[in-house]
Amino acid sequence: MEIGAFEHPAELPSACKVVYCDVITKAEALKLFPEINADKLPEIDVLVDIDRDGLTVFKNKSQDFVIINHVLEHLFDPVNAIRECFRVLKVGGTLVVSVPDKRFTFDKNRTLTTTTEIFERIKRIPKLAIPQDYDDMLINVHPELLCASHEVKQKALKSFLTRREHLNIWTDDSFKSFFDSVCRKFLLTLILKKKVSSNDNEFEFFGCWRKHSLISFLFKILRGVV
Secondary structure: OEEOOOOOOOOOOOOOOOOEEEOOOHHHHHHHOOOOOHHHOOOOOEEOOOOOOOOOOOOOOOEEEEEEEOOHHHOOOHHHHHHHHHHHEEEEEEEEEEEEOHHHOOOOOOOOOOHHHHHHHOOOOOOOOOHHHHHHHHHHOOHHHOOOOHHHHHHHHHHHHHOOOOOOOOOHHHHHHHHHHHHHHHOOOEEEEEEEOHHHHOOEEEEEEEEOOHHHHHHHHHOOOO
16 A cells, blocks of 8 residues: 555555555646646545545555655644554554655755644644644745735645645654654554665655564564564
């Protein structure tokens, strides 16, 4: 399963059977993001809004791989997204995650999103982002709009919301800290098997986690593997 592949689907062996999931169809994506290359967009097999509904259309432990690259930073509730990816992953399966490091993106002047802030945010009812959540993007990414009229600013904020621009701003270390906090809080038995630092690629943190059974996970803790 690949969630939110958009125009950069993971390169996989031809023998792999991939289910592409996203919140909008390919046609809707092209309308909302006219700047992207249509030839690179995969057709969407299953429409899911992981931010609001999780992956409820998929059974527990049904997937060998779950790939979710450059998605978590866009979500109102990345906590539940991680939990849902864990739920549908088979024991022994692999969760592949990447997120941009703000130091190498247009977010470089934005404030880091803390783990505490995310856990407080997801308590909100309804659990939906609002235009005001992107105020710091207006200030730090598009300062040219600060002198614009109120109407222009509101239109820009609504556009950020509609396009689901980056809501969570991380570096390698802050994302890893957030991910580990989610795993500890909800007893997600995931062990990081491979990672690539943004210091190496000047772009993103990339990690592959393997799901273990609780007994296996506890045994590895006793051995000092985790």
